[in-house]
Amino acid sequence: MSLSFENKVAVVTGAGNGLGRSHALLLGSRGAKVVVNDLGGSGAGEGSDATVAETVVAEIKAAGGDAVANGDSVTDGDKIIQCALDTFGGVDIVVNNAGILRDKSLHKMSDSDWDMVYEVHLHGAFKVSRAAFTHMREKGFGRFVMTTSAAGIYGNFGQANYSACKLALHGLSQTIAIEGRAKGIASNTIAPIAASRLMGTVMDENAMAQLSPEAVSPLVAWLCHADCDATGQLFEVGAGWISRVRWERSLGEYFADGFGPDDVAAAWDKINDFTDATRPRHTGDTMKAIATNPKRKK
Numbered sequence: 613m614s615l616s617f618e619n620k621v622a623v624v625t626g627a628g629n630g631l632g633r634s635h636a637l638l639l640g641s642r643g644a645k646v647v648v649n650d651l652g653g654s655g656a657g658e659g660s661d662a663t664v665a666e667t668v669v670a671e672i673k674a675a676g677g678d679a680v681a682n683g684d685s686v687t688d689g690d691k692i693i694q695c696a697l698d699t700f701g702g703v704d705i706v707v708n709n710a711g712i713l714r715d716k717s718l719h720k721m722s723d724s725d726w727d728m729v730y731e732v733h734l735h736g737a738f739k740v741s742r743a744a745f746t747h748m749r750e751k752g753f754g755r756f757v758m759t760t761s762a763a764g765i766y767g768n769f770g771q772a773n774y775s776a777c778k779l780a781l782h783g784l785s786q787t788i789a790i791e792g793r794a795k796g797i798a799s800n801t802i803a804p805i806a807a808s809r810l811m812g813t814v815m816d817e818n819a820m821a822q823l824s825p826e827a828v829s830p831l832v833a834w835l836c837h838a839d840c841d842a843t844g845q846l847f848e849v850g851a852g853w854i855s856r857v858r859w860e861r862s863l864g865e866y867f868a869d870g871f872g873p874d875d876v877a878a879a880w881d882k883i884n885d886f887t888d889a890t891r892p893r894h895t896g897d898t899m900k901a902i903a904t905n906p907k908r909k910k
């Protein structure tokens with residue numbers, strides 16, 4: 613079996629380096645026409661360099677593929693999608709991957725550390741996705757991949773800005789999955805781990821040597837393929853390992869009307885007991901749990 617992306621147009625943001633470059637090369641080698649977007653700034657989001665995206669386009673073309681360079685910031689997402697429409701006549705796949713880091717512990721984090729990380733990761737992904745979604749709806753097909761992080765799923769010291777935006781990307785993905793379902797549009801989230809210039813700031817050289825971006829891209833490509841019907845899901849991926857992550861909810865405790873903090877304290881063990889835990893999948897599962905409270909007056 614050889615999964616093909618012939619006749620598909622893929623936009624990969626932040627594709628000039630690291631993971632994005634690897635995703636773009638793989639999709640390009642499988643026949644996708646690729647918009648290689650990259651602002652070309654520093655790992656902290658300063659400056660720009662048009663040659664960063666152009667270099668990856670040259671690599672894709674040298675391997676026999678088709679690609680165009682785009683140097684806009686993801687905060688101008690509509691321009692990136694317009695580039696796909698002008699060059700290749702459509703957009704089928706969006707990999708929201710562009711990212712920067714401005715790590716500081718919370719009490720030292722400036723407004724600009726927060727704002728810059730928000731702008732690139734969350735606002736940028738929103739701008740690119742909204743512009744693409746409009747065209748995908750008309751066409752009846754689309755695939756999104758959002759890039760979160762273990763720091764987003766679990767939190768990480770010194771990354772309040774990054775972890776907040778990263779988990780929010782999964783929220784965005786889950787809603788795109790719901791809004792896009794009837795129009796053939798799927799959206800999933802990956803939490804990758806790979807050696808890159810961003811990780812160089814938080815990992816030592818030994819650990820970096822184990823992790824190649826090329827071990828993340830096969831999952832991205834599969835999630836972008838028409839044959840893959842996964843949507844709204846979250847995966848951890850890296851170093852030859854791929855795993856799905858989902859929510860788990862304890863059975864909890866029900867309280868009668870007028871309950872107070874002492875009742876909560878008394879039921880604390882039961883609230884935290886994951887025996888026979890359930891796996892809620894949508895907001896309806898929350899409403900169902902609330903509606904079945906046996907201790908409330910009808």
Ligand SMILES: NC(=O)c1ccc[n+]([C@@H]2O[C@H](COP(=O)([O-])OP(=O)(O)OC[C@H]3O[C@@H](n4cnc5c(N)ncnc54)[C@H](O)[C@@H]3O)[C@@H](O)[C@H]2O)c1
Pocket residue numbers: 625626627628629630631632649650651652653654655657664684685686687708709710711712732736759760761762803804805806807808809810811
């Ligand atoms: N490397 C990892 O282990 C790891 C772990 C978790 C999450 N991630 C996420 O994966 C993604 C890729 O990271 P990477 O490790 O390959 O880093 P990287 O620095 O090698 O690549 C990120 C790219 O995004 C580009 N970029 C930054 N701001 C941009 C903007 N405003 N518009 C367009 N492009 C912009 C950069 O120029 C860079 O080329 C990021 O979202 C990162 O948060 C990476």
